[in-house]
Amino acid sequence: MSPGRADAPLVVVADQDGFTPAVPPDWMRWLPFAYVAFVLVLEATLQQEWAVSFFLIALPPIAAYAFGPVAVAAFTVFAILLEGFLAGVSYHLWETHHVTADIATAVVGILSTALAAHRTRQERSLVHANSVAEALMRALLRPVPHQVGHVLAASLYRPSEAGTMVGGDLFDIRATRGGERAIIGDVRGKGLQAVHTVAALLGSFREAAYEAHDLPSVAARLERRLAAEARETQDEELFATAVLIEYDSLSHRVTVTNHGHVEPVLISCGEVRVLSGPPALPLGLGGLAETGAPAVWHHRFTRGDILLLVTDGLVEARDTDGDFYPLVNRLRHRFADRPAPGPADVINFLNSDLPRHTRNLHDDVAMLAIAPHGAVRPAQ
Structure with missing residues (x-):
């Protein structure tokens, strides 16, 4: 990280x-x-x-x-x-x-x-x-290695309050037998209670990522853990938005399930577009769904592609006129019709471009970018 x-x-x-x-x-x-x-x-x-x-x-x-x-x-x-x-x-x-x-x-x-x-x-x-x-947040949001299994990765956590790292955003990526599995999420609330929930979710994900046989099973484990957390804290409104992904290097395909979170963005062949699919309820509210397992969807993910996952603190950052940060437009301006960037190129660009748009963040910002492992040229 x-x-x-x-x-x-x-x-x-x-x-x-x-x-x-x-x-x-x-x-x-x-x-x-x-x-x-x-x-x-x-x-x-x-x-x-x-x-x-x-x-x-x-x-x-x-x-x-x-x-x-x-x-x-x-x-x-x-x-x-x-x-x-x-x-x-x-x-x-x-x-x-x-x-x-x-x-x-x-x-x-x-x-x-x-x-x-x-x-x-x-x-x-x-x-x-x-x-x-x-120290607690650094222990929870452990550094993301440059390479995780068959993907290259880069991440960023930018707190809304200057000089602190306490927040409710989370991310992680693990190389498992089922493929490279990653999560990015945002817990409702702030402060130490949010940190406690982040710890519970990350701990559950790090176990389920290795043990669950597919992505819906990982989501089910997180759902149960968040429900238990809500009972322990007596918070009936506790929930977390999250995106879970799984990359299969053999089929060159990424599987996604989106639990009420910001949609992933794909940078591919000089194009930048949002990846949309069937939505699912946020984690912790799964009991309200009419169907059982959350919907999953797939997308081709090959060498040279970048998949960017962010929290709403980025896309909801406002400038002095009250306009939201135009994530897709800014990525198109920087990377469209250019050689394939690496994950670190995308993260570094957003980290330097965001302060130009807004001086005061009102929510934490977390980002995770991944790419299939292979030679990629730095962005020009």
Whole structure:
């Protein structure tokens, strides 16, 4: 897996304790110094009867936005000394209102130092929680190898929330005796409960992919697992959309069953088209179907073809005008009437093209591209 991250607003660096504190933007770190310069300019331009040094009472809380407790305490001491200097220049150092301002600055500084210490502890807690969640998602969405059995593969997971990898999208591919079997899906809901459901579905798929004799049997195993998950969590509305595929290298054919998910896209001989077939209900809602096994359909899949599976976070990404990401049109613009690309070419293109369409993702994006194993030339 090549996890593509949305651009994060904060840069993170690690300290000696393994903690990765958030480093604020440069303008926020320069703000206390700019504020001091502003006070000095006022002092030089206004008449002496203005007690401009009183503005320095605000310096410690301004510093607390971007600095740790030690630095905030240093800014507090600096503010008190500068107040004293400015008052001494005008021979008002020991007047009661200046002494009161110094005391007020000290009190505000103590509170700001405590606030900075609390913010640092909160950052540690959040970083730890995000690290655990990210490690869990990386364990679930294991890296997709360049080659899996008789297919080449590439994948991407792009979270909607900057700096996190917690979501309800899933994908996997396995080489089995029945052929190369893959899944891409999207669990209803978000957060840790969605991650729990993703773990259940992926675990069930990784067992069923090797044991089930055909694709409908794999889907049936996933249906039962999701139904059990719904009972355990007492969530009667729990479901997941998914596409399951199976590639037979002998017949050069791919079998597909679509459970309410985004339809696969085929890039073949310079053409890009959506592969449509009989729909099936999302996993978890199979009990509502009038027939038993979900419908499956087949399509020829030969050397040079690319099958792209995505989640709805990609096709529902909107630009500033509210228009959805035109997946098929963008693929046609890039790959139509050109030499056959590889799976990584398609994934890399979408990963770079999507941010041009939308700056803020409202849903996670997952992609999985596969191609029959054989020599393919990189896209020009």
